[in-house]
Amino acid sequence: METSLLRSFSFLAAEISPIFLINFLATTVLVIAAALYFHFRSKSIYLIDFTCYLPPDSLRVPTSNFIEHIEISGMHDRESVDFQTKVLERSGIGAESCMPITVHEIPPYSSLKATRNETETVLFTIVKDLLSKHKINPKSIDILVSNCSLFSPTPSITSMVINKFGFRSNIKSINLSGMGCSAGILSISLAKDLLKVHKNCLALVLSMEAVTPNGYGGRMKSMLLPNILFRMGGAAILLSNRKQEKRIAKYELQHLVRTHIGSDDEAYQSVFQQPDEAGHVGVLLSRALLRVATKALRSNMSELGPLVLPYSVQLRYAWSVICKKLWFLPSEKGIYVPNFKKAIEHFCIHAGGRAVIDGIEDSLKLHKEDGEASRMTLHRFGNTSSSSIWYELCYLEAKGRLKKGNRVWQIAFGSGFKCNSAIWKCISDIDPTKRNAWSDSIHFYPTQTDTLN
Incomplete structure (x- = not known):
């Protein structure tokens, strides 16, 4: 029996040519490689609306x-009132920004x-608006991520939304807290990771900051600044990893880069919630904040650059670094700043304040x-923390500036200290006439004020 089998295999081997074997093996390898690629390849994340x-x-x-x-x-002495008045008048925040009803009392x-x-007022309103706009049943939402830095109740904010809308x-x-103004992109990052693991899912991301409990009644100037800058706002974002959603989605997530420089003491303490000497709790914004933000941005850019910049720009940057080291040039002198406008059409810089926007523009x-989108968002809505970058993207849509194929860079900063970036590619024709948060006032902007000077 064994002898006959061996003779049969020998006969087959004699009939099969070496070329056929090589082609067969090559085809097999290609099929396996293709199968592995399609199995492990990165799934696209779409922003539906x-x-x-x-x-x-x-x-x-x-x-x-x-x-x-x-x-x-009567919460502040004359010096504190005068300081807040002076800063507010130069803050770039206009008369249309809003605060919750209790702060008016x-x-x-x-x-x-x-x-x-x-x-509840902020989140329930935007969730209802987003779901009804696309006729989405709340029970079809698979993933829910919320972020609110300074308000973390029990039950959580996500539980409040689940109870209200009857999610399954x-x-x-997941509810994120204590993550600062950059938490909006952190929430997107978390939702993205979950969508990479779970197939055919819808994810709802909610970003806001509660203004009501965070007013500061003391005298420290560095802790009075949040009283002036922060305003009421929030955003709801619907993401999907379903291929069929691409035809109705507005954007596709291309890159997301997170940078944390909290190991540096100055950076860690630049945005810090603490009590003052009299026991009044507030958030301190240190004078080093702009320097820290620039350092964090530079670190973030070093990772983002190779992902988006043309090779010619990357080579020029690398050469400037080499020259600096060879000739021992001081500080940043001689370092070429990559021109991100060669790869990015639109920029949404966190509306943390005029100084922050000015500093990032310079960097x-x-x-x-x-x-412009950042300055006008600061003027119209104030600093709405983690949601500010979404008001900016909303501004660009309302102005009709986003075209199919354009890329948008959202840049967010937050306590810790963190700098986070998200690159979105516009994959559909955006209709600027569709109603959004800017619709009633977009014709007034950009304002003819010193906010653009």
Whole structure:
């Protein structure tokens, strides 16, 4: 029996030519390689749509109202009132920005119930708007991620949303807190990782900051700044990894780079929640903040650059670094700053304040018009923390500036200290006439004020 089998195999081997064997093996290797590629390849993440909260006009805080309010409330001495007045007048924040109803009261009512009311008002409104716009059943949401840095209640914010809209019991929900203004991109990063693992899923990301409980009543100037800058707002973002969603999606996520320089003491302490000497709790914004943000951005750029920049730009940067080391040039002298405009059409810089926007424009060698969306967002909505980059993208859409194939760079900064970047590619024709948070006022912008000077 064995002898006959061996003779049969010998006969087959004699009939099969070496060329056939080589072709067969090569084809087999290619098939296996292709199968492995399609199995392990990176899945595309699509941004179907997003919506930003538009507060009612009754919650507006014009400069005169803000000043009158803090004077009447009696929470601050004359020096603190004068300081806040001076900073607010030069902040770049306009008369249309809003604060929650409890902050309008005298004295401000910052209870847990009031904070819940603010959170529910913002998130319930934008979730309902986003889901109804696309006729999405809440039970079809597979992943829910929320971020709110300074308000972390029990039950969590995600539980509040699940209870309100009746999401299903096996939804994967995560609530992020204490992550600062850069948490919006952190939430996108987390949702992206979950979408890479779980197939055919919809993810809902919610970004906001609660203003109600975070007013500072002391005298430290560095802790009075958040009183002036932060305003009411939030954003809801719908993501998917389903191929069929590409035809209705607005953007595709191309790159996401996160940088954390918290091992440096100066960076770690640059944004810090703490009590002052009198026991008043607030968030300190140190004078080193701009320097720290620039350092974090530089580190983030070093990772992002090779992913998006043309090789010619990368080579020029590398050569400038080599020359600096060879000739021992001081500081950053002689270092070529890559021109990201060769790869990116639009920029959404976190609207943390005029100084932050100015500093990032200088660091990236951008023109004033590149920071227009950030400046106008600061003017119209104030610093809405993690959601500010979404108001900026919303501004670009309302202005009709996003074209199919364009790439947008969202840059966010946050306590820790963190710098996070997301690169989105526009994959559809954006209709600027569709209603969003800017629709009622977009014709007023850009403002003819010193905010663009």
